Amino acid sequence: MQIDVVTIFPEYLAPLRAALLGKAIDKGLISVGVHDLRDWTQDVHKAVDDSPYGGGPGMVMKPDIWGQALDDVCTDSTRLIVPTPAGRPFTQALAHEYANESHLVFACGRYEGIDQRVVDDAARRVRVDEVSIGDYVLVGGEVAVLAIVEAVARLLPGVLGNPKSHAEDSFQDGLLEGPSYTRPEVWRELAVPDVLRSGNHKLINRWRRDQSLVRTFERRPDLLESLPADAFDKHDKAL
Numbered sequence: 102m103q104i105d106v107v108t109i110f111p112e113y114l115a116p117l118r119a120a121l122l123g124k125a126i127d128k129g130l131i132s133v134g135v136h137d138l139r140d141w142t143q144d145v146h147k148a149v150d151d152s153p154y155g156g157g158p159g160m161v162m163k164p165d166i167w168g169q170a171l172d173d174v175c176t177d178s179t180r181l182i183v184p185t186p187a188g189r190p191f192t193q194a195l196a197h198e199y200a201n202e203s204h205l206v207f208a209c210g211r212y213e214g215i216d217q218r219v220v221d222d223a224a225r226r227v228r229v230d231e232v233s234i235g236d237y238v239l240v241g242g243e244v245a246v247l248a249i250v251e252a253v254a255r256l257l258p259g260v261l262g263n264p265k266s267h268a269e270d271s272f273q274d275g276l277l278e279g280p281s282y283t284r285p286e287v288w289r290e291l292a293v294p295d296v297l298r299s300g301n302h303k304l305i306n307r308w309r310r311d312q313s314l315v316r317t318f319e320r321r322p323d324l325l326e327s328l329p330a331d332a333f334d335k336h337d338k339a340l
């Protein structure tokens with residue numbers, strides 16, 4: 102997979118080359134290009150923004166600079182991802198979709214955002230997703246790109262040491278992951294649940310499932326609404 106990021110703060114993306122992702126890059130599973138948007142400016146001030154039509158606070162990123170950058174970076178097979186608080190939610194399902202793509206390009210907006218015509222024009226040639234990583238406002242898209250790239254890269258074959266790790270992911274079966282424990286058996290007078298030390302894997306699996314359901318009901322009841330009607334049948338039969 103080829104990942105390209107266009108940003109005015111290339112140094113923000115340095116973590117992409119660290120740890121897990123660094124290993125994936127070293128293995129040749131991912132290649133990453135980080136591009137400074139200002140490289141496409143022509144003026145001495147390297148201006149990338151201007152005041153908004155219609156007035157209002159802040160500045161908007163200029164369409165002409167972005168258009169030239171995306172013309173150069175995108176290809177016919179590109180999936181262009183534009184993080185924005187106004188985007189559709191980035192989800193684990195979308196992470197799986199992106200993990201099947203050959204070329205992801207991320208456009209990191211700053212200020213009050215990118216002139217909408219950049220997205221509208223790019224959509225004439227490539228698939229464009231405006232996505233949000235949560236209901237809060239950041240200063241720019243770079244942090245969102247780091248989150249999305251990590252969520253996607255860990256799904257690529259060979260990136261995670263244990264491919265079975267995905268099966269236990271939160272959201273993988275539509276529920277939140279339950280609690281995890283490791284040694285010591287008692288820590289600060291808090292004991293590991295007995296069932297986890299029973300060796301009875303049918304009971305353990307059922308307990309874990311119940312814990313996922315309770316946690317999901319308590320913290321994300323919305324996820325329960327979107328589960329298919331038979332979501333529990335096949336799993337419970339397997340328990």
Ligand SMILES: Oc1ccccc1-c1ccno1
Binds near residue numbers: 185232235236238240
């Ligand atoms: O708040 C933002 C500002 C710029 C680019 C993206 C975001 C954002 C917020 C939540 N998800 O993305």
